[in-house]
Amino acid sequence: MQTLFQDFRMPSNLRFGVGALATLPEEVKQWGATKIGLVSDRGLEKAGLVGRVVELLGSLSIPIVTFTEIAGEPTFRLVEQAVNHFKREQCDLVIGIGGGSALDVAKTTASLLDKSDLDPYLRRNEKIEIRKIPCILLPTTSGTGSEVTMNAIFGDEEQELKRGIVSPVLLPDLAIIDPELTLSCPPRVTASSGIDAFTHAIESYISVRATPLTKIYAEKAMKQFPHHITKAVHHGANLEARTGMCWVSTLAGVTLANAGVGAVHALAYPLGGKFHIEHGIANALLMPYVFQVIGTTCIQEMVDVAAFLQLGDYHQKPSEALNAVVDYFYQLLKQLDLPSSLAQLEVDEQSLPVLANQASKIDRLLNNTPYYLNERKILQIYQKAFRGEL
Missing domain, CATH: 3.40.50.1970 (Rossmann fold)
Structure with a gap:
């Protein structure tokens, strides 16, 4: 039942x-x-x-x-x-x-x-x-x-x-x-953990288990994010920005706890296990490449996210919202001095099939994603992320 x-x-x-x-x-x-x-x-x-x-x-x-x-x-x-x-x-x-x-x-x-x-x-x-x-x-x-x-x-x-x-x-x-x-959190950790929080918000927003209540928390977290992330990274003593990012983290954590996350996290886990890449770095790097694929099944949510991030009103042109959101993720990596390709993290290209096989078995997260990602599709995402090409 x-x-x-x-x-x-x-x-x-x-x-x-x-x-x-x-x-x-x-x-x-x-x-x-x-x-x-x-x-x-x-x-x-x-x-x-x-x-x-x-x-x-x-x-x-x-x-x-x-x-x-x-x-x-x-x-x-x-x-x-x-x-x-x-x-x-x-x-x-x-x-x-x-x-x-x-x-x-x-x-x-x-x-x-x-x-x-x-x-x-x-x-x-x-x-x-x-x-x-x-x-x-x-x-x-x-x-x-x-x-x-x-x-x-x-x-x-x-x-x-x-x-x-x-x-x-x-x-x-x-x-x-x-x-x-x-306040003493270093810039790189501030950046990677901050995008990690945003990943929690956006993945839970589109998740299979999302509810109207969890979406309230996710929406608020995503709306707060662009106002504070850059200042918190590049001006770490700014208490207002730090407070804002604490709210992003808390709100996103609550929605994560109840609606769960999905494919970005599923693909990040093998990178941490095999190459010991920090969780936040892996999530931040993978997000544009993963959403370029899975975002095609939740276009209306991408319209919402584009509005939350103040990227524009795409209600009349919903098909363009996904590109705007994905490009924002990718450009943010550059702005926050984070790696944008797996090659930059010295991931071995020959290991990508192994990573894809491992990620394909993380059913708890993949089944919470509104897109069926098989091993072949996961490998393609890793390959794009390795080259740093959208």
Whole structure:
């Protein structure tokens, strides 16, 4: 029987605003934790942000154990290390601060801390049904939306691809979005994560599972995007632009969590698994090439997107909207100093058939795309992306 309903999920509490980080101690206090597990990455530790959070929580006199072994894209093996580390320390609350990698590790770790055997969840795709350990997430980038989604993406080193864990328990108890935390985000990360957020918005807008409610969030995210992305990348100290991109990320993350994404992400995952290309970079680069193909089946939505991006009114000439949107994506890569071809990322052309084969098996995402992409068509997209030719 076909499902005729769809849930709409968000974190239990989402706190947004400049200076919101200062409220963290009072929130932690409410949980009655006896030992905190803090997940972050080496870069933020070196930059002093981890120390700042530890100092902020110092008034609570609760021991804090840190895990900052994240460097680049996380793997399932890294999650195991984090879980085992916090188990030994008997942590009963997990805080994640950082980009999508740190947040994915934090919320997955919190969900697995009470599990005696991790293999079913990390290697056999068993769904995590219950999370007993409280989890608080603080993003320092505007893009992944991990703080508001039910997804966590990790590299599978054995299969050389990326796989996702999906469960409602991955939604945190509290997400604190403080734009000040994003001020130190480097230009390249700001650009790639920003376009990643836009990818969430546009893919969820056209997705098979889209609803009127999810489209409201996606539309608002896409309308905000062109006003703030360039300033946030090239003028990183601009708090207004940073705040705007935080809204883009949050709104797009909520619609991603409920309507899902599609082909752009499906083609990006093998690039991350085999060539270790950052997720945001892969999505940003692939978006024009993928939409040039799949956009032909959702012309009316492309008319909408063109209007959201202030590219013009194409209601009288809908067939031209797709070209305008695709060209905008492509030119944006140049404006934000991002690569526009796979060759620039030193992807081996001989590996393209392997990537196409891997991507063609990611049914969860391809089936959410309003265009049937078989392996041959996927290979053609990779080939165009390799040459950088639309």
